[in-house]
Amino acid sequence: MKTFIFADKFFLKSAVKGPGYLEISDGKFGDFYSELPDQEANVIDQSGKWIAPGLVDTHIHGFVNHDVMDNDAEGIKAMSEGLLSCGVTSFLPTTLTSSKERLRDVAETVGNVHKDVTGAKIQGIYFEGPFFTEEHKGAQNPSYFGDPDLDTFHEWQEASGGIIKKIALAPERQGVKEFVQQVTSEGVVVSLGHSNATLDEAQVAVEAGASVFVHAYNGMRGLNHREPGMVGALLTLHDVFSELICDGHHVHPQAAEVLMEKAGHDHVALITDCMMAGGMPDGNYMLGEFPVVVKEGTARLESGNLAGSILKLKEAIKNVVDWGLATPEQAVMMATYVPAVSCKIDDVCGSIAKDRDADFIVLNPDMTLEATYLDGVERYHA
Known part of the structure; x- marks a missing residue:
């Protein structure tokens, strides 16, 4: 017997449609219909609700007291399960700057476990670093910083089984242009961040193939009016995507609005940069090798600097609508299709498309999450 989801609105790739019926067959999406095509079919009634693609978090370090850098397969599985409560059905486990050996081991662990997770699907790995510079190190350990090295990257990629999808670096490091040209030719997305680069330096990296700006x-x-810098680069260069943390702490809503207006909603990818304290109570945690205090909605190093976030992606889409920065359609797009396109994983996630895995969420009209479905099966209910 066929199954159809009935809802008031469906956020499809081409348009918002509804009310109507979306076919689910053998865990895959079928066609969308304005009228029920089969009166004998099983109908899941989501009257008054909205159906959107499952959210895609392409920059996340940890969740529910587990960190990718713990190098623990069971922890990765727990993250995967926990993320369903955030509306996330696909993600890129994200590393931190560390030793070459530790990063190789983490790449291997994620590569080995990525097909075994039973919650949100691992669509690749994001290497955030270690080719950064100290001026804007954030919660990255500068003792491991260095210039990009192809041999080292290829070691990590081989250890991962070829699933590193994105790597971040600072444009002012030595050898960036050649590195970017090579890894992008291999299908890896290069993002730019933790950097004191000038506009010109950022532009060289973008011309070489870099296409994303980190948070x-x-x-x-x-x-600055005389040196536009990295922020000037992400606001003015063409054909680039910007990750954006919309928790109200990392970026002022008006600064977020400037980016959305200048770059366009279709070039802004909502991310969380969440660390292990996501989904946990306030207290003391670790981000990589650094102790972090979580309280009042933020995660901070002992210096007081922000250290990742405890944001859930379902909160980010609600925030940008509540702040008046985006329509519900734009908010959903920025947390599904745009991050997927920016990381070149839009062939497997980020939109509702026929014959694709039926990974979707049910939203209330106030943008709160009602339920998360994976392969057509409800896996989380608020």
């Missing part, structure tokens, strides 16, 4: 405004040289 816009944070960990980078700010906008």
Whole structure:
């Protein structure tokens, strides 16, 4: 017997449609219909609700007291399960700067476990670093910083089984242009961040193939009228995406609005940069090798600097709508299709498309999460 989801609105790739019926067959999406095509079919009634693609978090370090850098397969599985409560159905486990050996081991662990997770699906790995510079190090350990090295990257990629999808670096490091040209030719996305680069230096990296800016405004040289810097680069260069943390702490809503207006909602990817304290009570935690205090909605190093976030992606889409920065359609797009496209994983996630895995969320009209479905099966209910 066929199954159909009935809802008031469906956030499809081409348009918002509804009310109507979305076919689910053998865990895959089928067609969308305005009228029920089969009166004998099983109908899941989500009257008054909205159906959107499962959220895609392309920059996340940890959740529910587990960190990717713990190098623990069971912890990765727990993250995967926990993320369903955030509306996330696909993610890129994200590393931190560390030793070459530790990063190789983590790449291997994620590579070995990525097909065994039973919650949100691992669509690749994001290497955040270690090719950064100290001026904007954030919660990255500068003792491991260095210039990009292809041999080292290829070691990590081989250890991962070829699933590193994105790597971040600072444009002012030595050898960036050649590194970017090579890894992008291999299908790996290069993002730019934790950097004191000038506009010109950022532009060289973008011309070489870099296409994403790491958590816009944070960990980078700010906008100055004589040297536009990294922020000037992400606001003015064409065909680039910007990650954005919309928790109300990392970026002021008006600064987020400037980025959305200048770059366009279709070039802003909502991310969390969440660390292990996500989904946990306030207290003391670790981010990589650094102790972090979580209280009042933030995660901070002993210096007081922000250290990742405890944001859930479902909160980010609600925030940008509540702040008047985006329509519900734009908010959903920025947390599904845009991050997927920016990391070149939009062939497997980020939109509702026929014959694709039926990973979707049910939203209330106030943008709160009602339920998360994976392969057509409800896995989380608020």
